[in-house]
Amino acid sequence: MNASNRSYSQLAYPIAMTAIPHAPRKQARQARARATQTAIIEAAARILEGNGRDGLTTNRVADRAGVSIGSLYQYFPNKEAIVAALLRREREALLSRIREISAAANDPMAAVSALVDAAMEHQFARPKLALELEYLEASLGIEAEAAELSQQVAEEILAVVRMLKPEADLCIARDAVAICKAIANSAALSGEAEQAKISARLHKAVLGYLR
Amino acid sequence: MNASNRSYSQLAYPIAMTAIPHAPRKQARQARARATQTAIIEAAARILEGNGRDGLTTNRVADRAGVSIGSLYQYFPNKEAIVAALLRREREALLSRIREISAAANDPMAAVSALVDAAMEHQFARPKLALELEYLEASLGIEAEAAELSQQVAEEILAVVRMLKPEADLCIARDAVAICKAIANSAALSGEAEQAKISARLHKAVLGYLR
DNA sequence: GTCTATATAGAGATAGAC
């Protein structure tokens, strides 16, 4: 994804004292670089939340991240790459949560229920961001990769769903995901705030579908 | 919406023959004007389907509609207005279909089922267009009006749903709509074409939720 | 390796001829 992530940490430090001052400096630079990257990605996230996708300009991202536009382009080749990185960050977080649940699953009903909760928490942690990313995903030019992540999510979900409903196929899993997103988004958009109420409806919808 | 829709047709024609050539000319111009408007809106629709929202530029719309950019701006004050008109066209078509079903409703189950079918037909008639419009709706600046149309849809749906489930509220109706859109979109996006299969899942999801 | 300044391009929208 970015070319500057070389593994300086694997350098074998010579015993000579002259090497010692270098090590931290190099490490520090790596850490700084990562921090800058993260800052840029998070700035993009906040702009999406505050100004929507039309407000997301590279100049604004650079400004909000506290770096110059020139620096931004040292870390990302173009605007798409920033959005892609952000999307990956969010999706991977959700995916790993799903995998945890899937791995720990015993009782089918409880597992499905836990998945629904996870989806809802994810969506409600930053609702505007989740929504904007969904919109942006379609126009990203990384369809292949995005599709692959969705695929992985669907497969993981399917594994759990099959505990409850052995004849289920991938369509069913995708539907379940779609239902979660749709209800959560629609609730968020129409200004609902009572998570408990929404959660109850979500469970009803998903379990009703899988019954 | 547009200022040129004055009701010339209500002019009482004087008996004098001089009036006769005017009437058709005015009528003809009106008809032409409407045709041009329609052509512009439909051109926008086709561009959305073929090039996505990023490809939707006013110049391209004018070109595809077979008029010059100058003419386009005689009919619409800006790009948003074109999208808004298109959105209205689609939404009102769906709304009036929903009203038909609602008005003719006898058996609750059958009515809900008919609504689900209508939603699915609408979504699958032009899936890409429906999806793009959903994305665009959020950035339209006509939130108030769009929200009102959604509200009308939800209320109409609620009336039918209450036949099945008297304690239902607007949230339930909105959820039902969201479920329909979500499953239809997700199916369309992942390339499913068998409408019968999707329809079966949709019914299951909605009826499962309302049970 | 970070900044400022700017090249470049493409969009929306308008002016004015016909």
Place this chain on the structure above:
DNA sequence: GTCTATCTCTATATAGAC
């Protein structure tokens, strides 16, 4: 009332100083 030509603005991306 429709066209062509064009203005203006703003966004992405780069060049070059430091």
